Amino acid sequence: MDKRQVLIFDTTLRDGEQVPGCKLNTPQKIEIAQQLEKLGVDVIEAGFPISSPGDFNSVVEISKSVSEPIICGLSRGVKKDIEVAAEALKYAKRPRIHTGIGTSPSHIKYKFKSTPELILERGVEAVKHAKRFVEDVEFYAEDAGRTDNEYLARICEEVIKAGATVLNIPDTTGYCLPDEYGAKIKYLMDNVRGIENVIISAHCHNDLGLATANAISAVMNGARQIECTINGIGERAGNTSLEEVSMIMKQHPRLNVYNNINSKLLNPISKLVSERMGMLVQPNKAIVGSNAFAHSSGIHQDGVIKNRETYEIIDPADVGVTESMIVLTARSGRAALAFRAHRIGYNLTKLQLDDVYQLFLEKADVTKEVTDDDLHEIMKLAKIAG
Numbered sequence: 001m002d003k004r005q006v007l008i009f010d011t012t013l014r015d016g017e018q019v020p021g022c023k024l025n026t027p028q029k030i031e032i033a034q035q036l037e038k039l040g041v042d043v044i045e046a047g048f049p050i051s052s053p054g055d056f057n058s059v060v061e062i063s064k065s066v067s068e069p070i071i072c073g074l075s076r077g078v079k080k081d082i083e084v085a086a087e088a089l090k091y092a093k094r095p096r097i098h099t100g101i102g103t104s105p106s107h108i109k110y111k112f113k114s115t116p117e118l119i120l121e122r123g124v125e126a127v128k129h130a131k132r133f134v135e136d137v138e139f140y141a142e143d144a145g146r147t148d149n150e151y152l153a154r155i156c157e158e159v160i161k162a163g164a165t166v167l168n169i170p171d172t173t174g175y176c177l178p179d180e181y182g183a184k185i186k187y188l189m190d191n192v193r194g195i196e197n198v199i200i201s202a203h204c205h206n207d208l209g210l211a212t213a214n215a216i217s218a219v220m221n222g223a224r225q226i227e228c229t230i231n232g233i234g235e236r237a238g239n240t241s242l243e244e245v246s247m248i249m250k251q252h253p254r255l256n257v258y259n260n261i262n263s264k265l266l267n268p269i270s271k272l273v274s275e276r277m278g279m280l281v282q283p284n285k286a287i288v289g290s291n292a293f294a295h296s297s298g299i300h301q302d303g304v305i306k307n308r309e310t311y312e313i314i315d316p317a318d319v320g321v322t323e324s325m326i327v328l329t330a331r332s333g334r335a336a337l338a339f340r341a342h343r344i345g346y347n348l349t350k351l352q353l354d355d356v357y358q359l360f361l362e363k364a365d366v367t368k369e370v371t372d373d374d375l376h377e378i379m380k381l382a383k384i385a386g
């Protein structure tokens, strides 16, 4: 069977930018949008135009300076929001309005003080209104993760009739388990009339650390778009991380899917977003963390030096990292020491290595990590020339 494409919908500049203290200005957003285009994302959610004049302006300017991906603007299911989003998107070559409404019992009862029937009507009206401005309308059922499947299916069917081209099924609170979220997508695939004519999109939050697993589970059950952010940034514990899902799809042929991401650009764009937002990437973050390709225990180092694949499932070059790191600590063995010494010009005999190793351990117990400068010092003490 041919591989199925999974579209990458990047929402770094919208859901990602909702992180406290991480506000970007318009030139910074344009810079990131242009790098997202180079990265190969299919859709850029550029902002929430009605939220502020700055956000409106950013969507306008991104629409002018990015041509390949679809440019998407968020709106609530409110006429004025939709009109402002349409206005902001008027320069986009391929505009999309993303509109919708909360569908879970708590959204209906507490946020809207409404009823399921009225919410359904509002969702349909929002899509119909957006269709007056653009062809491509994505509908979100906010908190779909905690929405009853039968009711969700009814809403999906009605918004498809109203012209929605994409159905976003957000796990807004990051509550679903992967099998449950996957089953929700399958339920919609099996029970919504007209579903074959639209794209189901997975939008997962990471409150329980399951955003990536849930998005992949959705893909395994028929979703054809994943909404995600660089470094997994986003509200609270964040969104699905783009680098994780794109690499999972690449590394697992069994999924039988592909995406258009140029993985070699993942690390550079991770650094760019981290710098511009002033938000550090945790060192052990998959794919883009500073330790993602660093080996520090003796057993692992020995294995990697003999054959990289012993402890690495991804070639670092594939994600834009120059090479794996052999970090010298008190847990390192002789193989790692010989390897690092060789890289700075010392070819140690077995006897020399024995001598130097004791000096190295003494140093490592004090300094935690032994650097190249420390190694030169140690060689000097052992009277070994490079």
Ligand code: KIV
Pocket: 015, 140, 141, 142, 143, 168, 170, 171, 172, 203, 205
């Ligand atoms: O998490 C969510 O439900 C959202 C919607 C507004 C799409 O971000």
Ligand code: ZN
Pocket: 015, 170, 172, 203, 205
């Ligand atoms: Zn979200």
